[in-house]
Amino acid sequence: MPKPREVVRQLEVFGFAHLRQVASDAVGGLERGFGKLIELSADSASSERVTRFDILTELPELGRISRSSWVRGICETYFARHHQVITSDANALVGDSYWHSDGFYNTPFLRFVLYLDAVTHDTGALRFLAGSHRADNGWLGDPTRHVIRHRQDLGLDGDDVPAVVVDSRPGDVIVFDTNVMHAAWNGDVRRQLAFNCVGEPVTEAEQLDTRRYFLNRYVSGSVLIG
Numbered sequence: 596m597p598k599p600r601e602v603v604r605q606l607e608v609f610g611f612a613h614l615r616q617v618a619s620d621a622v623g624g625l626e627r628g629f630g631k632l633i634e635l636s637a638d639s640a641s642s643e644r645v646t647r648f649d650i651l652t653e654l655p656e657l658g659r660i661s662r663s664s665w666v667r668g669i670c671e672t673y674f675a676r677h678h679q680v681i682t683s684d685a686n687a688l689v690g691d692s693y694w695h696s697d698g699f700y701n702t703p704f705l706r707f708v709l710y711l712d713a714v715t716h717d718t719g720a721l722r723f724l725a726g727s728h729r730a731d732n733g734w735l736g737d738p739t740r741h742v743i744r745h746r747q748d749l750g751l752d753g754d755d756v757p758a759v760v761v762d763s764r765p766g767d768v769i770v771f772d773t774n775v776m777h778a779a780w781n782g783d784v785r786r787q788l789a790f791n792c793v794g795e796p797v798t799e800a801e802q803l804d805t806r807r808y809f810l811n812r813y814v815s816g817s818v819l820i821g
């Protein structure tokens with residue numbers, strides 16, 4: 596397991612970090628638990644996206660990961676205070692997830708994601724615009740709008756927007772600041788588990804952001820698809 600301080604530096608600089616095989620011991624249990632929560636259609640051509648929220652009790656292996664010392668180390672270093680897990684979700688994802696951030700907040704939020712299927716450039720791997728989570732990096736406003744309108748404004752298909760693609764296999768965890776612009780292209784059905792964390796909100800603005808973030812996850816579903 597990489598040191599929390601190094602992971603946090605990656606999060607600060609790039610907005611995401613790829614933790615290879617940190618959950619390899621849990622894969623079997625996570626797969627069995629996922630199967631009880633979401634039944635995948637035998638015919639992938641007719642599959643639709645499905646999300647189940649608040650799954651940490653039903654999926655004790657994910658609950659254990661969310662309470663692990665390495666998750667705590669990353670969160671408490673990133674947020675510089677105690678943290679809370681505010682939402683969790685299991686998703687059967689199908690097709691493209693368009694370029695988006697999960698809202699842009701002054702309060703930082705982290706999302707820990709595990710794919711139970713190997714995902715690559717051509718099969719729906721998460722990809723990121725490195726550094727786009729930071730307001731001081733100049734992404735807000737026109738650059739972000741141009742990425743969202745990539746075909747009209749840039750003449751690029753979504754998967755041709757220059758980005759870092761994080762190929763992942765079961766047992767890997769991807770953690771990202773949810774302000775960062777991310778997407779997934781060319782994917783077939785992929786099983787995803789995730790939980791979202793925040794530093795204990797202290798100020799009124801942090802409390803408001805946390806409530807808005809919490810509600811947005813339920814309103815927008817787990818991921819944006821355009």
Ligand SMILES: O=C(O)CCC(=O)C(=O)O
Binds near residue numbers: 818819
């Ligand atoms: O795998 C995907 O389709 C993208 C997932 C995503 O955007 C997210 O988990 O926030």
